[in-house]
Amino acid sequence: MQLVSQQFESKDVKVQLLLTGGHKYTVYLKSDAPVLNSLLTTIVARAYKQESDLQNLFQIPINEGRSVLSFPSEHLIGVVTEPPIFVQQSEEIQLQNDYILASDYIQIDNFLKPEEHKHLIKYVLEKESAFLPSNTSTNDINYRQSMVIYSFPEFSELILKRIQAMIPDIMSKLNLPSFSVSQIESQLTAHNHGNYYKIHNDNGSPETATREITYVYYFNREPKQFSGGELLIYDSKIENNFYVNAESFKTIEPRNNSIVFFISRYMHEVKPVICPSKAFADSRFTINGWIRR
Numbered sequence: 001m002q003l004v005s006q007q008f009e010s011k012d013v014k015v016q017l018l019l020t021g022g023h024k025y026t027v028y029l030k031s032d033a034p035v036l037n038s039l040l041t042t043i044v045a046r047a048y049k050q051e052s053d054l055q056n057l058f059q060i061p062i063n064e065g066r067s068v069l070s071f072p073s074e075h076l077i078g079v080v081t082e083p084p085i086f087v088q089q090s091e092e093i094q095l096q097n098d099y100i101l102a103s104d105y106i107q108i109d110n111f112l113k114p115e116e117h118k119h120l121i122k123y124v125l126e127k128e129s130a131f132l133p134s135n136t137s138t139n140d141i142n143y144r145q146s147m148v149i150y151s152f153p154e155f156s157e158l159i160l161k162r163i164q165a166m167i168p169d170i171m172s173k174l175n176l177p178s179f180s181v182s183q184i185e186s187q188l189t190a191h192n193h194g195n196y197y198k199i200h201n202d203n204g205s206p207e208t209a210t211r212e213i214t215y216v217y218y219f220n221r222e223p224k225q226f227s228g229g230e231l232l233i234y235d236s237k238i239e240n241n242f243y244v245n246a247e248s249f250k251t252i253e254p255r256n257n258s259i260v261f262f263i264s265r266y267m268h269e270v271k272p273v274i275c276p277s278k279a280f281a282d283s284r285f286t287i288n289g290w291i292r293r
Contacts, residue, residue: 015036017078117257132148183292191229208290218260233262
């Protein structure tokens, strides 16, 4: 893969390197320096999942050559150039617009202990009158139907504490670069007969942009009295340098006492729930939320 800079004269460029863990370093390079081309190549290659181009060790002189900054290429998450340098993607890269990026997810069974699960069911049934109609960050009409509680400290603290301990492993299994967690959000949701959530992602607005990982914990009374309500997580493709959903998807069954984690930018939807009794106690219940950087 070759990238062509739109700078025609060799110029000094201020380059800020953004590395995993929130580390930032500033170096000064010539616009035609091979190492700068390699840095930009690495970023573009990662966007198109070309792993063979990512296995490099960068060694960049700093402090007027008195020191050297060394790091493996997989730790590079961004490059800021001043003045701006844009790259022209080769025809090979442009063809990647049709390349499907498979979605990843983790589903863990028996997330809560049996006694915790029993107490949660009892708690939810006692809170039926506190559930309110849900909405979306864009306030779209007829896009989501469910009932929700936003404050339930009796159980949110338990869930969040357990998720917090799992975050490093979750990041690793989802192949996400490590990031500092600023907040873990949670809400308690009930889906009854006919309820659904159309295709969307979880970080597509300015106020949700820092969501990195979405989680959904499923629970219900036994024996289960509903069907449907599957979570569909769509694969991705790149069109005009934007992630969009492909036609292919993964189907996740809402298994009782299981929790699912996936990347928040993935397009996903909840299929309609079929609950013949229409009784609140027979609903598909979840505790769902987001891990923010």
